[in-house]
Amino acid sequence: xxxxxxxxxxxxxxxxxxxxxxxxxxxxxxxxxxxxxxxxxxxxxxxxxxxxxxxxxxxxxxxxxxxxxxxxxxxxxxxxxxxxxxxxxxxxxxxxxxxxxxxxxxxxxxxxxxxxxxxxxxxxxxxxxxxxxxxxxxxxxxxxxxxxxxxxxxxxxxxxxxxxxxxxxxxxxxxxxxxxxxxxxxxxxxxxxxxxxxxxxxxxxxxxxxxxxxxxxxxxxxxxxxxxxxxxxxxxxxxxxxxxxxxxxxxxxxxxxxxxxxxxxxxxxxxxxxxxxxxxxxxxxxxxxxxxxxxxxxxxxxxxxxxxxxxxxxxxxxxxxxxxxxxxxxxxxxxxxxxxxxxxxxxxxxxxxxxxxxxxxxxxxxxxxxxxxxxxxxxxxxxxxxxxxxxxxxx
Numbered sequence: 001x002x003x004x005x006x007x008x009x010x011x012x013x014x015x016x017x018x019x020x021x022x023x024x025x026x027x028x029x030x031x032x033x034x035x036x037x038x039x040x041x042x043x044x045x046x047x048x049x050x051x052x053x054x055x056x057x058x059x060x061x062x063x064x065x066x067x068x069x070x071x072x073x074x075x076x077x078x079x080x081x082x083x084x085x086x087x088x089x090x091x092x093x094x095x096x097x098x099x100x101x102x103x104x105x106x107x108x109x110x111x112x113x114x115x116x117x118x119x120x121x122x123x124x125x126x127x128x129x130x131x132x133x134x135x136x137x138x139x140x141x142x143x144x145x146x147x148x149x150x151x152x153x154x155x156x157x158x159x160x161x162x163x164x165x166x167x168x169x170x171x172x173x174x175x176x177x178x179x180x181x182x183x184x185x186x187x188x189x190x191x192x193x194x195x196x197x198x199x200x201x202x203x204x205x206x207x208x209x210x211x212x213x214x215x216x217x218x219x220x221x222x223x224x225x226x227x228x229x230x231x232x233x234x235x236x237x238x239x240x241x242x243x244x245x246x247x248x249x250x251x252x253x254x255x256x257x258x259x260x261x262x263x264x265x266x267x268x269x270x271x272x273x274x275x276x277x278x279x280x281x282x283x284x285x286x287x288x289x290x291x292x293x294x295x296x297x298x299x300x301x302x303x304x305x306x307x308x309x310x311x312x313x314x315x316x317x318x319x320x321x322x323x324x325x326x327x328x329x330x331x332x333x334x335x336x337x338x339x340x341x342x343x344x345x346x347x348x349x350x351x352x353x354x355x356x357x358x359x360x361x362x363x364x365x366x367x368x369x370x371x372x373x374x375x376x377x378x379x380x381x382x383x384x385x386x387x388x389x390x391x392x393x394x395x
Contacts, residue, residue, distance in 0.1 A: 008100040010119035011078040017042030017058075025073030026183050032074040033119040033128035035112075036082050038063040039160035047162040048084040048093050048112070051272040063160035065171050065188060066129060072187045077125050081115030084278045085263055086131065086164045088112055089139050089344060090327065090336050094275025098329065103145040104368035107326035110140035113172070117144045120174040127184055128174045133164045134255065135322075135347030137172035138359045142371030143326035145361040146174045147181045147388060152378045153354035156188055165258035168251075168351045178389035185385050193379030198316035198387065201228055201235035206244050210346050212324035216365055220320055223362045223372040227318055230391050235318060241306035244345045250299045251348035256285035257293040276333055277340075300352055307353060316387070317375040320346060321359040325368035349375070356381040360388045 011033065019040060022028070039045050039059035046053030062070070070076060084093050091114035092098050099118035101109040109118045113130025117140030120128045130137050132150040141148025149172055156171035163169050171188070175181040203224075211217050228235050260282065266272070267282055274282060311317075323346060327339050350357040355378050359371035376384050 006078075006124060008102065008118045008122045008124065009097040010080055010099050010115040010122065010124055012036055012046070012081060012096075012115070014043050014079055019070065019076040021070040021075050022073045025071065026187060027069060027127070028073030030074050030126040030180065030183075031077050032069055033077050033080045033116050033125040034066055035116050035128070035130045036079040037086060037131060037162040038066050038129060040066060040076065040079065043079055045162060048082040048086065048095070049272050049274075050095050051270055052085070052266065055266075055270070059160065061160055064157050068187055069127070069129070069184070074127060077119075080113075080119055080128055083112035083114055084275050085259075086112040086133065086136065086162070087259060087278050087281050089135050089340055089347075090277075091117075091140065091143075092329075092336075094278075101144050101326060104143070104326060106330075107143065107328055107368055110143040110326055112136040113140050113174070117141065117146060117174055120144070120146055120176060126175065126180055130172050130174060131161070132170050132172045133168045134251065134344050134351050137174070138321050138347055138357060138371075138373065139343060141174060141359045141361070142321040143369060145369035146176060147178060147358065147361065148172060148174055149181075149358040149381060149385060150350055150356060151189070151381050152356045155379070155381065163262050165255040165262070167258060168255060178385070178392050182385055182389060185382050189381055192382045194313065194377050194383065196313045198314060198376050198380060198383055199231060199233075200312065200315045201231045201233070202238050202311075202315050202317050203235045204238055204240050204317065204319065206240045207319045207346060207349065210244065210323050210342060211320055216324050216370070219363045219365045219370055220372065224318060226362060226394075227360075227372060227374070227391055230387070230394060238310055238317075241310070242303055244349075247303060247352060248345040248348045250296045250303070251352055252344075253288055253292055253296040254300065256281070257288040260285035260288065277337060303352055304354075311377065313377055316384075319349070319373050319375060321371035321373040322346065325366045325370050354378060356384055358384040358388050360391060362391070
């Protein structure tokens with residue numbers, strides 16, 4: 001990490017290398033952390049595993065999305081922690097000290113973009129790049145009180161990037177303010193492909209049923225009221241074409257199969273010591289057959305078709321970002337695994353569709369941040385960011 005003392009375990013202790021940035025531009029004066037799955041020339045890309053960091057010792061190029069931020073004037077500060085091989089969403093990597101959630105220090109940051117969220121929430125940087133395969137932007141943002149967008153799948157290129165599950169992987173970033181978030185969006189996203197304004201709020205009862213308990217439902221109802229007031233019309237309910245559990249099972253099989261295609265050769269040949277939870281997920285991934293994944297991919301296509309037929313192009317879905325606040329750091333591995341399954345059931349919805357979803361830091365529950373989300377059609381990313389900014393400015 002260059003120039004700033006890291007007290008939050010957000011950054012990796014790599015030897016500094018020069019990373020030039022433009023002297024002027026829309027991001028001039030803003031500092032940048034980069035999740036350690038994106039190549040930055042002169043730095044390793046470890047992906048949360050020390051053995052992989054040794055193999056991928058020094059990148060000879062920089063990911064184009066990161067280069068765009070540098071060319072817009074952002075100043076690189078360092079590479080940030082990630083959960084191991086990005087195959088987790090809790091924010092605890094067995095190989096490194098856990099990043100600190102400044103908004104709720106007794107709780108996890110969430111992951112896999114753990115260090116990026118910790119760095120922004122703690123004020124170490126203004127912007128931090130992350131990724132979202134199944135919640136790795138949205139969960140940490142909700143846990144740490146930040147804005148976080150899962151972008152439309154394929155909208156931002158992922159060259160020079162360690163993948164996890166390519167048919168779900170997306171680029172994302174964290175910021176504390178909507179103004180900063182919009183500046184980054186202008187650099188990375190250009191104009192939205194979805195032209196119609198999102199003016200009609202909708203809800204899905206089955207997703208709201210994943211909220212943990214009475215306190216979460218009460219806080220969520222207050223956030224929901226704030227969001228719906230912005231639209232000046234009542235939200236209607238849509239029927240979910242499937243059950244949350246069945247849809248998550250579909251997601252999980254595709255993700256696991258793709259993760260094994262990506263990381264299986266490394267795990268088989270180099271035999272890295274994988275941390276708890278991550279090891280078991282790769283053991284599961286190893287056993288997913290071609291027949292199983294083809295059936296899951298067919299189900300995904302059916303779901304996309306069915307939901308798109310229900311979702312008019314002026315609709316915006318309001319949903320919980322996570323079932324509750326971040327888990328406590330003192331939680332046991334079985335408790336964390338139980339939470340993870342419920343949380344990922346909720347976040348898998350946007351991943352299956354490939355649509356953008358932004359989490360807005362509107363609430364607190366159990367004395368910790370608790371976000372609410374807006375999901376829109378493919379290509380409506382910047383409109384979602386604008387809606388989030390308007391909602392925050394009205395609170």
